[in-house]
Amino acid sequence: MPKAVVLISGGLDSTTCLALARHDGFDVVGLTFAYGQRHTCELTCACEIAKSAGLAKHIVIEIPRDVFAGSALVGDGEVPKPGTVDAIGDEIPTTYVPARNTLFLSYALAVAESVAAQDIYIGINALDYSGYPDCRPEFLEAFETMANLATKAAVEGQRLRIHAPLLQLTKAQIIQRGIELGVDYGATHSCYDPIAGFACGACDSCVLRSKGFEDAAVPDPTRYAPE
Amino acid sequence: MPKAVVLISGGLDSTTCLALARHDGFDVVGLTFAYGQRHTCELTCACEIAKSAGLAKHIVIEIPRDVFAGSALVGDGEVPKPGTVDAIGDEIPTTYVPARNTLFLSYALAVAESVAAQDIYIGINALDYSGYPDCRPEFLEAFETMANLATKAAVEGQRLRIHAPLLQLTKAQIIQRGIELGVDYGATHSCYDPIAGFACGACDSCVLRSKGFEDAAVPDPTRYAPE
Numbered sequence: 294m295p296k297a298v299v300l301i302s303g304g305l306d307s308t309t310c311l312a313l314a315r316h317d318g319f320d321v322v323g324l325t326f327a328y329g330q331r332h333t334c335e336l337t338c339a340c341e342i343a344k345s346a347g348l349a350k351h352i353v354i355e356i357p358r359d360v361f362a363g364s365a366l367v368g369d370g371e372v373p374k375p376g377t378v379d380a381i382g383d384e385i386p387t388t389y390v391p392a393r394n395t396l397f398l399s400y401a402l403a404v405a406e407s408v409a410a411q412d413i414y415i416g417i418n419a420l421d422y423s424g425y426p427d428c429r430p431e432f433l434e435a436f437e438t439m440a441n442l443a444t445k446a447a448v449e450g451q452r453l454r455i456h457a458p459l460l461q462l463t464k465a466q467i468i469q470r471g472i473e474l475g476v477d478y479g480a481t482h483s484c485y486d487p488i489a490g491f492a493c494g495a496c497d498s499c500v501l502r503s504k505g506f507e508d509a510a511v512p513d514p515t516r517y518a519p520e
Numbered sequence: 521m522p523k524a525v526v527l528i529s530g531g532l533d534s535t536t537c538l539a540l541a542r543h544d545g546f547d548v549v550g551l552t553f554a555y556g557q558r559h560t561c562e563l564t565c566a567c568e569i570a571k572s573a574g575l576a577k578h579i580v581i582e583i584p585r586d587v588f589a590g591s592a593l594v595g596d597g598e599v600p601k602p603g604t605v606d607a608i609g610d611e612i613p614t615t616y617v618p619a620r621n622t623l624f625l626s627y628a629l630a631v632a633e634s635v636a637a638q639d640i641y642i643g644i645n646a647l648d649y650s651g652y653p654d655c656r657p658e659f660l661e662a663f664e665t666m667a668n669l670a671t672k673a674a675v676e677g678q679r680l681r682i683h684a685p686l687l688q689l690t691k692a693q694i695i696q697r698g699i700e701l702g703v704d705y706g707a708t709h710s711c712y713d714p715i716a717g718f719a720c721g722a723c724d725s726c727v728l729r730s731k732g733f734e735d736a737a738v739p740d741p742t743r744y745a746p747e
Contacts, residue, residue, distance in 0.1 A: 352586050359579050360627060362634035385672045391633035392626065395670045399619065399626035400587060406618035407589035425672075432669040439662035443622045443654045445612045 294320040296410035297456075298401045301325050301351070303338030304483045305502055306416035306459055309471040311346060313458050314414040316474055322408055323351035324401055328390070329358045329367040334490050338482040345480070350408075354400060364390040365485075372486040374495035378421075378504045381497055385424050388485055388497065394427035398436055398455070405453065406446050414456045421464040421505065423497045433457055464505025472511060479514035491518035521547040523637035524683075525628045528552050528578070530565030531710045532729055533643035533686055536698040538573060540685050541641040543701055549635055550578035551628055555617070556585045556594040561717050565709040572707070577635075581627060591617040592712075599713040601722035605648075605731045608724055612651050615712055615724065621654035625663055625682070632680065633673050641683045648691035648732065650724045660684055691732025699738055706741035718745035 297319035301307050314321050323346075325339040336353070343351035358367070365372045365387040372388060375381045394417065401413045417428040426432060437455045441447045459467050471478065483502045484492035492499050494517045506513035524546035528534050541548055550573075552566040563580070570578035585594070592599045592614040599615060602608045621644065628640045644655040653659060664682045668674045686694050698705065710729045711719035719726050721744045733740035 352584065354584060354587070355582075357579065357581060360581070360630050360634065385675065389672050391673075392630040392667075392671055395667070396623075396626045396630050399623045403587050403619040403623050407587065426675045427670045429669070432666070435662070435666035435669050439659070439666045440619075440622070442656070442659040442662050444619055445616050445653060446618075448612065448653045 294318060295412065296320045296322060296408050297412035297414055298322045298324055298405045298408070298410050299414040300397055300401060300416065301339045301343060303335035303342060303481060305478060305481045305505070306418055306467060308342055308478070308481045309467050309474070309476055310414050310416035310459060311342065312471060312474040312476050314456070315346065319412060321346070321348050322404060322410065323348045324397070324404060325351065325353045326356055326397060327353060328356040328361055328393075331366060331368055331372070332482065332485055332487050334487055335482045338480060342480055352404065356396070361390050361393065364388060366390050372496050374493065375497060375500060376495045378500050381423065381500070383424065385426065386497060388423060389425055392427070394432070395436065402440050402443065402453065406444050411446070411451050412454050412456060414458070416459050417457050418459045418462065418464070418467070420461060421501045430460060433460070463508070464501050465508035468505050468509040468511050483515070488518040491516050493518060521545065522639065523547045523549055523635050524639035524641055525549045525551055525632045525635070525637050526641040527624055527628060527643065528566045528570060530562035530569060530708060531643070532698075532705060532708045532732075533645055533694060535569055535705070535708045536694050536701070536703055537641050537643035537686060538569065539698060539701040539703050541683070542573065546639060548573070548575050549631060549637065550575045551624070551631060552578065552580045553583055553624060553627075554580060555583040555588055555620070558593060558595055558599070559709065559712055559714050561714055562709045565707060569707055579631065583623070588617050588620065591615060593617050599723050601720065602724060602727060603722045605727050608650065608727070610651065612653065613724060615650060616652055619654070621659070622663070629667050629670065629680065633671050638673070638678050639681050639683060641685070643686050644684050645686045645689065645691070645694070647688060648728045657687060660687070690735070691728050692735035695732050695736040695738050710742075715745045718743050720745060
């Protein structure tokens, strides 16, 4: 079975992405990052998800707090709470983390070459998302171009492919696809600003997720904080 | 003074690069990586060099051993010892580390955005080098293109520049430039396979360095292992 490296955050998108990579026939090496995120409960979810999936290898990488600064997601400022999907603004929100996907994909590239994998899966989405620049198709294409100039494997003809199977799906479509593949969304965590493990229900991530379940007509298993 | 992020390995090239960045008028944030390299003494040199230069910030990042595999530089196999520059082969040597410069530059990109720097310096060289794919100009250009699609800063018009001032210099020219700028090469370490802190004198890195001092007609301060 060929190997693929899959970025696993513990959230809804990456967990669906993991299911898709396995459905595509890959032996998955999981990669998860502890980078000082407020929502550390996503790390617990990521480890449980990797374990449930029976991955042969799951690497958790620590990124020092010095690297990502200025983001509400690592505690620099408050997490915005638009409350509804329609209230999400057009600007890049303060939850943006500097060059996060570049760094995560670079780790995936190194691990891929180390384990002789030519495939990387990332659960980014450019429809129901927060407007982060490193979730756009043009970023992804540029990364793939760069990656294919960066490694010995690529020079020797083993082309690296980055799969972003959720890129052009709505959140509802992602959930529908995941349900078909047997994903247990109750085991995932998306909230940027959880309260004792409960989802806040009002941040970008919560409102996109909640509307996704509603649009998909799938019961929402998320445990929201009591009002 | 504008800030720049400089990759500092503790070797001859990156130390010259640091001197050039400071000469260009930048307030330098240094970045060094502990990735399981055999030649850990380069880390001690990097920290001493950063300290001597009086850098306001020097970040040392640990990369888990799982990430880079299969390289002689992290202990998977023997370091090749060509003995002379002419004996260095055309193939990418076993000291190649998977996607190393991609990962290092990605960290530099995240730190640059975090500290509001638009400039990154890397001491790579495409003339007197070992043939690593991630030292080639085409790799560097592709990385810069990707970086300028990846960040909020770039989207907002703050273009990221990657400086590789040594790219087209010979080792002798690098040394001559460094001497002009007052670099103390005795404080640097290049050997891939040191013996109790002494340079082996026979690996790619040693023979390129040694010939560089010879061609530049500069006394070689390297402490070689006794025969």
